[in-house]
Amino acid sequence: xxxxxxxxxxxxxxxxxxxxxxxxxxxxxxxxxxxxxxxxxxxxxxxxxxxxxxxxxxxxxxxxxxxxxxxxxxxxxxxxxxxxxxxxxxxxxxxxxxxxxxxxxxxxxxxxxxxxxxxxxx
Amino acid sequence: xxxxxxxxxxxxxxxxxxxxxxxxxxxxxxxxxxxxxxxxxx
Amino acid sequence: xxxxxxxxxxxxxxxxxxxxxxxxxxxxxxxxxxxxxxxxxxxxxxxxxxxxxxxxxxxxxxxxxxxxxxxxxxxxxxxxxxxxxxxxxxxxxxxxxxxxxxxxxxxxxxxxxxxxxxxxxxxxxxxxxxxxxxxxxxxxxxxxxxxxxxxxxxxxxxxxxxxxxxxxxxxxxxxxxxxxxxxxxxxxxxxxxxxxxxxxxxxxxxxxxxxxxxxxxxxxxxxxxxxxxxxxxxxxxxxxxxxxxxxxxxxxxxxxxxxxxxxxxxxxxxxxxxxxxxxxxxxxxxxxxxxxxxxxxxxxxxxxxxxxxxxxxxxxxxxxxxxxxxxxxxxxxxxxxxxxxxxxxxxxxxxxxxxxxxxxxxxxxxxxxxxxxxxxxxxxxxxxxxxxxxxxxxxxxxxxxxxxxxxxxxxxxxxxxxxxxxxxxxxxxxxxxxxxxxxxxxxxxxxxxxxxxxxxxxxxxxxxxxxxxxxxxxxxxxxxxxxxxxxxxxxxxxxxxxxxxxxxxxxxxxxxxxxxxxxxxxxxxxxxxxxxxxxxxxxxxxxxxxxxxxxxxxxxxxxxxxxxxxxxxxxxxxxxxxxxxxxxxxxxxxxxxxxxxxxxxxxxxxxxxxxxxxxxxxxxxxxxxxxxxxxxxxxxxxxxxxxxxxxx
Numbered sequence: 001x002x003x004x005x006x007x008x009x010x011x012x013x014x015x016x017x018x019x020x021x022x023x024x025x026x027x028x029x030x031x032x033x034x035x036x037x038x039x040x041x042x043x044x045x046x047x048x049x050x051x052x053x054x055x056x057x058x059x060x061x062x063x064x065x066x067x068x069x070x071x072x073x074x075x076x077x078x079x080x081x082x083x084x085x086x087x088x089x090x091x092x093x094x095x096x097x098x099x100x101x102x103x104x105x106x107x108x109x110x111x112x113x114x115x116x117x118x119x120x121x122x
Numbered sequence: 123x124x125x126x127x128x129x130x131x132x133x134x135x136x137x138x139x140x141x142x143x144x145x146x147x148x149x150x151x152x153x154x155x156x157x158x159x160x161x162x163x164x
Numbered sequence: 165x166x167x168x169x170x171x172x173x174x175x176x177x178x179x180x181x182x183x184x185x186x187x188x189x190x191x192x193x194x195x196x197x198x199x200x201x202x203x204x205x206x207x208x209x210x211x212x213x214x215x216x217x218x219x220x221x222x223x224x225x226x227x228x229x230x231x232x233x234x235x236x237x238x239x240x241x242x243x244x245x246x247x248x249x250x251x252x253x254x255x256x257x258x259x260x261x262x263x264x265x266x267x268x269x270x271x272x273x274x275x276x277x278x279x280x281x282x283x284x285x286x287x288x289x290x291x292x293x294x295x296x297x298x299x300x301x302x303x304x305x306x307x308x309x310x311x312x313x314x315x316x317x318x319x320x321x322x323x324x325x326x327x328x329x330x331x332x333x334x335x336x337x338x339x340x341x342x343x344x345x346x347x348x349x350x351x352x353x354x355x356x357x358x359x360x361x362x363x364x365x366x367x368x369x370x371x372x373x374x375x376x377x378x379x380x381x382x383x384x385x386x387x388x389x390x391x392x393x394x395x396x397x398x399x400x401x402x403x404x405x406x407x408x409x410x411x412x413x414x415x416x417x418x419x420x421x422x423x424x425x426x427x428x429x430x431x432x433x434x435x436x437x438x439x440x441x442x443x444x445x446x447x448x449x450x451x452x453x454x455x456x457x458x459x460x461x462x463x464x465x466x467x468x469x470x471x472x473x474x475x476x477x478x479x480x481x482x483x484x485x486x487x488x489x490x491x492x493x494x495x496x497x498x499x500x501x502x503x504x505x506x507x508x509x510x511x512x513x514x515x516x517x518x519x520x521x522x523x524x525x526x527x528x529x530x531x532x533x534x535x536x537x538x539x540x541x542x543x544x545x546x547x548x549x550x551x552x553x554x555x556x557x558x559x560x561x562x563x564x565x566x567x568x569x570x571x572x573x574x575x576x577x578x579x580x581x582x583x584x585x586x587x588x589x590x591x592x593x594x595x596x597x598x599x600x601x602x603x604x605x606x607x608x609x610x611x612x613x614x615x616x617x618x619x620x621x622x623x624x625x626x627x628x629x630x631x632x633x634x635x636x637x638x639x640x641x642x643x644x645x646x647x648x649x650x651x652x653x654x655x656x657x658x659x660x661x662x663x664x665x666x667x668x669x670x671x672x673x674x675x676x677x678x679x680x681x682x683x684x685x686x687x688x689x690x691x692x693x694x695x696x697x698x699x700x701x702x703x704x705x706x707x708x709x710x711x712x713x714x715x716x717x718x719x720x721x722x723x724x725x726x727x728x729x730x731x732x733x734x735x736x737x738x739x740x741x742x743x744x745x746x747x748x749x750x751x752x753x754x755x756x757x758x759x760x761x762x763x764x765x766x767x768x769x770x771x772x773x774x775x776x777x778x779x780x781x782x783x784x785x786x787x788x789x790x791x792x793x794x795x796x797x798x799x800x801x802x803x804x805x806x807x808x809x810x811x812x
Contacts, residue, residue, distance in 0.1 A: 064298075096625075
């Protein structure tokens with residue numbers, strides 16, 4: 001699913017939200033209501049290196065704030081401008097982060113949509 | 123009284139200058155060390 | 165004996181005393197034990213600290229760093245005494261911000277000039293145990309005696325969390341007590357547990373081992389914490405749904421932003437309108453004091469020093485106390501409510517566009533009252549570069565010391581006219597000056613990040629705590645702490661600087677029979693005259709140049725200085741007559757140039773001093789002074805020449 005999205009020629013001009021059911025997607029791609037279970041943290045995501053941190057440092061920070069494999073997460077809110085940053089529920093805690101960092105969290109999607117983004121190309 | 127005034131005033135100015143210099147230009151680590159030494163002597 | 169003397173010198177560690185070469189533990193003497201409170205932000209740590217120590221607190225800085233050190237004293241009913249250190253909040257010992265470094269080093273006993281704590285009191289929000297369990301597990305590795313306090317236990321009970329305290333204590337290997345800091349519940353039990361572990365076997369091990377966990381260790385700790393949580397904590401019967409409901413409004417893309425703007429508006433109203441009567445009162449008090457000194461002292465240098473240097477100088481800074489207190493009242497209430505994290509969330513994109521961190525929003529907001537709390541507030545930002553950028557742009561926000569200068573020049577030169585049927589022209593100019601401050605702060609931040617510190621942007625990653633009703637007592641205590649810090653500064657360093665600026669403005673005194681104001685003959689006057697050729701291209705007369713020198717004390721002193729230069733009696737009070745004098749002496753272009761100058765000018769010795777203290781180096785205040793002067797000069801130059809070309 002992820003692979004297909006990345007290779008799709010229409011990815012940069014997605015007009016309609018993509019409905020997800022199953023499959024793995026970076027948290028940073030999700031729209032409001034997107035939920036699932038974390039499968040991997042610090043995998044690099046689609047925009048590796050865009051974050052100012054070394055990937056191992058980012059991984060540790062994500063782990064420390066609660067993004068750990070197996071955690072149930074849901075995107076609760078999106079920022080007003082460009083849907084960034086996002087507010088995420090991790091089990092019973094709430095965390096705010098930018099999509100760029102959220103890209104390093106891969107999620108086994110249970111429900112929700114992907115947010116159309118113009119710059120999905122790496 | 124009028125003769126004493128400038129003396130006191132300039133003494134206060136000198137004190138203020140020393141104070142500003144101490145609080146602004148002396149690194150806090152040096153201060154901590156100096157304070158520590160004072161304490162040890164006591 | 166002062167409070168400081170009572171707290172010092174630090175006694176030898178309790179552990180050392182209890183274990184003199186393996187001798188049997190003696191009955192605990194009446195000695196002072198050291199406790200350290202450690203916990204995540206928002207766990208009610210400060211409330212518990214207040215509950216433990218009451219008013220017996222002392223706020224200072226740790227040696228060599230500008231992290232706030234809060235210490236208090238406790239005496240239990242049985243005469244057992246302890247000193248409590250309130251360490252900065254942290255999620256783990258893997259420290260990133262200067263505050264967290266202090267916490268880590270204090271716990272590990274590495275902090276210069278601090279004896280290691282005898283007992284760690286780890287505080288956890290009982291409704292958010294998972295993260296706290298990880299911190300406890302990490303702290304256990306350190307090997308110091310420890311007690312876990314489950315704070316806000318009343319809220320946990322109300323939500324129906326079922327926590328197996330004995331099981332938790334067994335799993336973690338530390339005593340667990342429950343507390344409700346805001347009602348002082350559980351404080352005695354906590355102290356009893358602390359005394360217990362202080363006497364216990366754990367106190368004997370002085371070996372401190374800790375190393376920074378990597379991703380693997382973090383995942384293991386997560387699993388362990390999750391296992392303990394599952395074993396000992398049952399999910400609540402009535403979970404907190406209020407936070408979710410509030411968030412759906414307060415974080416709403418449209419309503420959230422509208423509410424934030426509304427709150428900001430209310431805050432500005434409060435800072436500028438509610439504070440006014442109090443400020444007038446303080447001002448009148450200092451004026452009265454000045455008159456009193458004038459009547460009791462014979463004329464002379466000392467009288468001039470006391471009335472013009474000390475009283476009017478310190479008075480000109482102290483009048484801001486009401487504004488700063490109201491500002492902090494708002495900030496502390498919003499912080500305790502849990503709203504500040506939401507404000508940072510809402511503002512992150514706007515701030516991020518200017519290369520600033522979402523958390524920079526709060527310090528920059530404070531800077532509207534005064535840049536000093538703004539610069540100090542930048543401590544909440546972890547990343548050094550983000551913090552420095554915030555500090556560098558904070559003085560560009562229009563602080564309230566600029567208001568007297570703006571008001572004077574606007575009332576003298578901008579016609580009191582209504583434009584577009586509704587808005588007053590004077591008000592529009594004032595608004596334009598504020599907007600110019602905000603725009604320039606954001607642009608400078610943008611330029612700094614784009615030109616000098618490219619790339620490395622700190623991730624925005626923060627917890628959104630559950631909403632809680634602030635405890636009035638803790639709020640007042642927080643405001644009082646701020647007041648004490650500000651008053652201490654005004655009474656020490658600022659006082660000394662005022663005396664120096666008085667000296668520059670009054671020495672040497674005018675020769676007998678001299679014409680014109682005495683400041684003309686002083687060092688400040690000489691400096692002003694020397695600067696005149698430099699300032700002529702931006703349309704400043706020598707009188708304006710002279711007024712800029714004492715204005716280094718605080719921007720609004722420029723008003724009083726102009727009054728002195730033009731020999732107008734009454735100084736700041738006499739805005740009416742002074743405005744008339746300025747109108748007669750200055751050209752419109754010069755006046756506008758002066759306004760443009762004050763948007764950017766680094767005219768505040770206290771701010772530069774605070775920046776020096778916060779960054780621990782002269783480099784940053786020097787850079788700040790240089791770039792702000794350059795901007796001020798360029799802005800005044802452009803304004804002056806454009807205005808003159810336009811015929812003003």
